[in-house]
Amino acid sequence: MRVLVTGAAGFVGSHVCDALLSAGHEVVGLDSFIPYYPRATKEANLRNALAHPAFTFHELDLRSDYIGAALDGVDAVIHQAAMPGLMPSWTRFDDYMTCNLQATQRLVEAARIAGIRKFLHISTSSVYGSTAVGDENQPVAPVSPYGVTKLAAEQLILAWVRSYGFPATILRYFSIYGPRQRPDMAYSVFIDALINDRPITIYGDGEQTRSNTEVSDCVRGTLMALEAGLPGEIYNIGGGRVISINRAVAVLADALGATPRIEYAPARLGDQRHTRADTRKAQQAFGYEPTIDPEEGLVNQAHWQSRVRVTTRLHLADKREPAQLPAIRPIHRRSGS
Numbered sequence: 001m002r003v004l005v006t007g008a009a010g011f012v013g014s015h016v017c018d019a020l021l022s023a024g025h026e027v028v029g030l031d032s033f034i035p036y037y038p039r040a041t042k043e044a045n046l047r048n049a050l051a052h053p054a055f056t057f058h059e060l061d062l063r064s065d066y067i068g069a070a071l072d073g074v075d076a077v078i079h080q081a082a083m084p085g086l087m088p089s090w091t092r093f094d095d096y097m098t099c100n101l102q103a104t105q106r107l108v109e110a111a112r113i114a115g116i117r118k119f120l121h122i123s124t125s126s127v128y129g130s131t132a133v134g135d136e137n138q139p140v141a142p143v144s145p146y147g148v149t150k151l152a153a154e155q156l157i158l159a160w161v162r163s164y165g166f167p168a169t170i171l172r173y174f175s176i177y178g179p180r181q182r183p184d185m186a187y188s189v190f191i192d193a194l195i196n197d198r199p200i201t202i203y204g205d206g207e208q209t210r211s212n213t214e215v216s217d218c219v220r221g222t223l224m225a226l227e228a229g230l231p232g233e234i235y236n237i238g239g240g241r242v243i244s245i246n247r248a249v250a251v252l253a254d255a256l257g258a259t260p261r262i263e264y265a266p267a268r269l270g271d272q273r274h275t276r277a278d279t280r281k282a283q284q285a286f287g288y289e290p291t292i293d294p295e296e297g298l299v300n301q302a303h304w305q306s307r308v309r310v311t312t313r314l315h316l317a318d319k320r321e322p323a324q325l326p327a328i329r330p331i332h333r334r335s336g337s
């Protein structure tokens with residue numbers, strides 16, 4: 001199958017590309033390197049895929065650039081691209097509105113015209129609101145502009161499903177962690193602080209709980225949904241056992257042999273209190289079940305992140321050039337899609 005992955009240079013998108021390539025698919029990656037975090041980090045995410053002969057890459061912005069060439073010969077689309085993160089959505093609403101909504105509208109219409117056979121739209125547990133505990137029928141009540149734009153994007157996709165019979169399936173991810181986690185996300189920030197002996201700020205009392213999804217579970221669920229997710233259906237993709245933030249910090253500190261210095265601060269506007277994914281619908285539809293225990297996954301991320309930092313430091317000390325990235329293929333930009 002030839003699959004277009006949007007947001008291919010991002011945390012989850014890059015893992016999805018790697019997994020599709022390993023499974024023998026042809027992959028077209030697309031990303032505009034939105035400067036939410038450094039481009040160099042995203043280029044490093046793409047390194048494996050760019051070295052694979054079955055991968056092609058288009059650097060383009062879904063909000064404004066011509067999308068048709070990236071869809072050429074494509075059977076399926078996995079739409080990962082978005083402005084993520086809750087907090088900046090209070091102050092940078094334009095970016096969220098355009099990347100999460102306008103970009104989705106342009107992509108879904110271009111995909112419809114191209115006649116693609118399967119479209120996976122990636123959404124989030126943030127559509128449920130401050131407590132995301134239960135199955136897909138719990139009420140949606142987002143508490144951040146990010147959640148609102150992601151919910152609106154779901155509705156947009158469903159309008160295409162209802163009106164055109166567009167073959168789209170929606171996945172709601174529950175916060176994801178593991179190697180390549182975005183540098184703004186809590187575990188990545190905690191690990192960085194522990195490695196550098198900096199204090200850790202925990203917002204709230206630290207007893208908020210998460211059923212975080214290890215990225216390999218998330219990717220496996222995504223590929224299963226690509227094969228067997230039904231059009232017009234919404235599936236939760238989440239982790240199993242819940243863990244509190246306090247416990248997560250203790251596990252990370254232990255893995256790194258560090259002593260955490262924790263500072264507690266008031267909970268932030270839009271923070272979720274508890275999340276626990278009920279994934280039975282995905283289990284029944286395509287056999288998805290989370291397999292990674294959170295403590296095992298956190299230790300793995302801590303070790304990965306400290307290895308990446310040591311490698312970077314060695315490169316600097318030796319004054320060696322970091323491995324050259326294969327050139328990113330330019331695309332012809334045309335107006336309209």
Ligand SMILES: NC(=O)c1ccc[n+]([C@@H]2O[C@H](COP(=O)([O-])OP(=O)(O)OC[C@H]3O[C@@H](n4cnc5c(N)ncnc54)[C@H](O)[C@@H]3O)[C@@H](O)[C@H]2O)c1
Nearest residue numbers: 007010011012031032033034061062081082124173175176
């Ligand atoms: N990471 C999580 O915990 C989590 C949880 C729930 C849902 N999600 C969803 O999963 C998806 C991936 O999230 P992530 O954490 O990998 O984020 P990420 O920021 O690492 O990846 C998103 C990528 O999309 C690209 N992008 C954004 N706007 C674009 C545009 N207009 N045109 C082209 N490319 C664009 C960015 O440059 C980025 O590389 C998102 O849809 C997000 O809402 C993530």
